[in-house]
Amino acid sequence: MTTSSSAPSGDLTSQILQALSEKSPLLSSEAFPAVAFQDIKAALDRLASRSMITYETIDKEEAILEPEAEQIAEHGSHEARVFEALRNAVEGLSIQDLEKAIGDKTVTKVGQGKAFKEKWIKKSADGKLVATAESIEDVTRAQLQKIKETRTHEPKILTDLRKRKLIKMQKVISFKIEKGPKFALEIQKEETDLTADMIASGSWKTANFKPYNFKALGADQNAGALHPLNKVRHEFRQIFFEMGFEEMPTNKFVETGFWNFDALFVPQQHPARDLQDTFYISDPKVGDAPRSEEGQNTDEYWENIKQVHQNGKFGSIGYRYPWSAEETKRLVLRTHTTAISTAMLYKLAAQKGPDGRPPPARYFSIDRVFRNETVDATHLAEFHQVEGVIADYGLTLGGLMEFMEVFFAKMGITNLKFKPAYNPYTEPSMEIFSYHEGLGKLVEIGNSGMFRPEMLEPMGLPKDMRVFGWGLSLERPTMIKYKISNIRELLGHKVDLNFIERNPAVRLEKE
Numbered sequence: 001m002t003t004s005s006s007a008p009s010g011d012l013t014s015q016i017l018q019a020l021s022e023k024s025p026l027l028s029s030e031a032f033p034a035v036a037f038q039d040i041k042a043a044l045d046r047l048a049s050r051s052m053i054t055y056e057t058i059d060k061e062e063a064i065l066e067p068e069a070e071q072i073a074e075h076g077s078h079e080a081r082v083f084e085a086l087r088n089a090v091e092g093l094s095i096q097d098l099e100k101a102i103g104d105k106t107v108t109k110v111g112q113g114k115a116f117k118e119k120w121i122k123k124s125a126d127g128k129l130v131a132t133a134e135s136i137e138d139v140t141r142a143q144l145q146k147i148k149e150t151r152t153h154e155p156k157i158l159t160d161l162r163k164r165k166l167i168k169m170q171k172v173i174s175f176k177i178e179k180g181p182k183f184a185l186e187i188q189k190e191e192t193d194l195t196a197d198m199i200a201s202g203s204w205k206t207a208n209f210k211p212y213n214f215k216a217l218g219a220d221q222n223a224g225a226l227h228p229l230n231k232v233r234h235e236f237r238q239i240f241f242e243m244g245f246e247e248m249p250t251n252k253f254v255e256t257g258f259w260n261f262d263a264l265f266v267p268q269q270h271p272a273r274d275l276q277d278t279f280y281i282s283d284p285k286v287g288d289a290p291r292s293e294e295g296q297n298t299d300e301y302w303e304n305i306k307q308v309h310q311n312g313k314f315g316s317i318g319y320r321y322p323w324s325a326e327e328t329k330r331l332v333l334r335t336h337t338t339a340i341s342t343a344m345l346y347k348l349a350a351q352k353g354p355d356g357r358p359p360p361a362r363y364f365s366i367d368r369v370f371r372n373e374t375v376d377a378t379h380l381a382e383f384h385q386v387e388g389v390i391a392d393y394g395l396t397l398g399g400l401m402e403f404m405e406v407f408f409a410k411m412g413i414t415n416l417k418f419k420p421a422y423n424p425y426t427e428p429s430m431e432i433f434s435y436h437e438g439l440g441k442l443v444e445i446g447n448s449g450m451f452r453p454e455m456l457e458p459m460g461l462p463k464d465m466r467v468f469g470w471g472l473s474l475e476r477p478t479m480i481k482y483k484i485s486n487i488r489e490l491l492g493h494k495v496d497l498n499f500i501e502r503n504p505a506v507r508l509e510k511e
Contacts, residue, residue, distance in 0.1 A: 012043040017185050020053065020177060027058070029174035037173060044175060049213065050190065051182040055175045062151035062172045063158055065144060069166040073144040078111030080138040083120045083131055092128035140166075225501040228490065229384065232478045233366050236386055239410045240364040245388065248340050250367035256287040258328040259339040262305050263346075264425035265454040267319045268327045272335065279370050281331035289329065301346065304458035314457040333370035336471060337387045338425070340365055342455070345467065348391060349460035357462055360392040366474060380487055384474035395466035397428055397450060404432060404448060404470065411477060417442060425455045426469060436480055443480070446472030 012035065019031050028040050047053040065073060075081065085101040086093060093101060099108045112129070115121045124130050147153050147167060161167045190210035191198075198204040237247070261273055271277060290298045304313065306325075312318030344363050353359035369385045388407070401418060408416055417433040426449025436443040448470035456467060475487050482503060488494045 012039060013047055013187060014185075016043060016047065016177065017052070017183075017187075020179055020183070021185060025176050025178040027174050027176060029172060031177075040175065044177065047187075048180070050187065050210075051180045052184060052187070053177055053180045055177045058174045058176055060172055060174065061169045063147045063153065063161075063167045064151070064170045065148055066166055066168060069144050069161075070148075072141055072166070073148050077114075077138050077140040078107045079114035079118060079120065080111075080136060080141060081107060082111035082115045083133075083136055086121055086129055086131040089130075092124050092126075092130035094128055098129060225503075227500055228478050228482055228503050229474055231503075232481065233384070233474055235411070236366055236474070239407070240388065242410075243362070243407070245362040245364040248337075248344050248363050248365040250337055250340050250365045252340070253333060253368065253370075254281060254287075254331055255334045255339045256290075256328065257330045257332060258290055258302075258305070259342055260332055260334055260336075262309065262323075262328045263342045263455065263458075264338060265308065265452055266424040267309065267321065268324060269321065270424060277372050278335055279333040279372050281333070285331060286326065286329040287331050289325075301458060301460075308454050308458055314453055316452075316454045318454075335371055336369050337365045337367055337385045338469065338471065341387060341389045341469060345389070345391060345451075345456070345461065346459045358391070358465065361390075363389045380475070380491060383487075383491065385471050386474050387471040388469070390468040391461075391465060393462075393464055393466070395450070395468060400448060400450060400468045400470075401430070403468065404446075407470075408432070408434070408445075413445065413477060413480065421447065421449075423447065423449055425452055426450055427452050432470075432472070434480065437483060439485055443476060445476045445480075446470055 012032075015032070019026055023031075028035075028044075032040055044053065044055050048055060072078070076084070081102055082098065085098060089097075089101070095108070095112075098112070099105050102108050102111075112121070118136075120131065120133055120136055121129055122132050143153060143157055143161065144166065147158075147161075151172075152158075153161075158167065158169070162169070188208050191207045192210050194204060194209070198207060240247070257268075257273070261270070262268070266272060289302060305328075306323045307313045307318070308316060309319050310321065310323040312320070341363060344361075348358050348361050351358050364387060366384060366386050368382060370382050373381055390403070404418075405416060408414070413434050415435060419431045419433065421429040421431040423429040429447070429449035431444055432446040432448060433442040434445045435441070448468070451467040451469055453463070456465065457463065461467075475490055478484070478490060479487060482490075484490050486494075489496065489499070
């Protein structure tokens with residue numbers, strides 16, 4: 001079955017049945033050595049589906065003669081040919097005469113050396129080569145002839161012949177074929193459908209119906225597949241809901257500078273607000289001042305934000321710069337979902353609990369944000385941010401670190417490292433790192449901190465209410481889970497659609 005010749009499947013099935021009637025079991029490589037693998041396999045599958053035969057696949061290595069070995073098997077080894085030529089010359093031969101007698105310089109040269117080694121020949125006093133034995137046994141020829149016939153030999157002999165480059169080993173797939181429970185010399189027609197005519201005529205009683213193949217694969221539906229980001233996003237949402245969080249509405253991709261920057265105590269001269277870091281909307285360029293749907297005094301909030309930036313307020317000296325109302329109205333593609341968190345906290349400040357103060361709250365969001373960043377293996381200009389906010393009384397930095405350990409452990413991410421950082425709207429602030437096996441290094445997976453009083457008190461939140469805030473990209477944990485080293489292979493034009501279809505369902509190792 002190592003050649004490319006083929007036979008019609010119908011003829012081949014008959015040949016297989018005929019061969020089995022004479023000998024069972026049989027090997028396909030012996031019975032049909034010239035038939036291509038795919039043809040014998042198709043014929044066997046056809047017969048096996050009718051239970052006429054059974055077969056099993058046998059993988060084995062066979063020894064194949066090289067061209068030089070074919071010559072040796074037919075004419076004898078080089079040393080034997082040299083011996084025979086000298087034995088026929090009673091008085092011996094010179095090297096030149098020996099080459100003429102054999103007709104091949106290479107055979108003469110190689111055979112002469114090996115014949116000397118076997119002590120079959122010697123050099124006489126007059127310089128001629130003469131035979132020293134009456135007869136010899138050409139072992140090499142016998143070995144190769146056996147290999148040509150059986151395709152195998154003792155391991156030591158095969159190893160020696162391979163070193164001499166006389167044979168090569170070739171993997172051969174063969175089939176051991178035996179008679180099945182419904183063996184016959186002819187294939188009976190099998191009906192695939194029960195028709196009305198069969199029922200009317202009664203022919204169904206004697207018809208041979210094809211049995212159901214419960215192992216057959218269904219047709220490929222080419223259905224859609226969930227993106228890995230959506231799978232991980234679903235797991236994140238479940239974690240947040242388990243921990244008592246409320247999901248924030250994140251349907252506004254465009255925000256004013258007020259909510260995206262100023263309300264977060266980000267100064268209007270901050271580098272994050274430069275064109276090289278933020279996407280600004282060109283038409284329209286500006287939006288409206290903040291409005292409240294809950295009847296809150298947004299004018300007072302506006303003035304508080306202005307004062308805390310320009311002159312300082314609520315115990316802060318501020319940034320001491322002329323605050324621009326036009327700058328704060330500029331429209332941007334949101335750079336973080338913290339803009340949504342700020343609006344939610346502003347609404348929380350207007351709520352009253354049983355004690356007349358804003359009640360504790362837990363919010364989260366998972367949605368897309370935009371940064372005017374240089375695209376590389378770990379950064380994109382458009383990505384997803386996971387954000388969580390906890391507002392309560394008596395919160396501490398140690399509590400934030402403990403909560404981060406619990407939160408990320410629910411995602412299966414442990415061994416966290418915290419690094420002090422700076423954010424305009426949190427103090428203290430921490431970056432969160434985890435080890436990425438694909439990249440072989442620590443990768444930043446999130447940012448966290450406690451919101452500053454300059455951000456919270458202008459909203460009207462009590463002085464003793466503290467707020468944890470943290471954010472992470474959805475892409476980084478997904479990369480860690482799916483062992484992706486380049487973020488562009490996960491999101492963007494370089495994504496492999498086959499990867500999307502075949503990636504497994506993610507199950508975060510919750511603790």
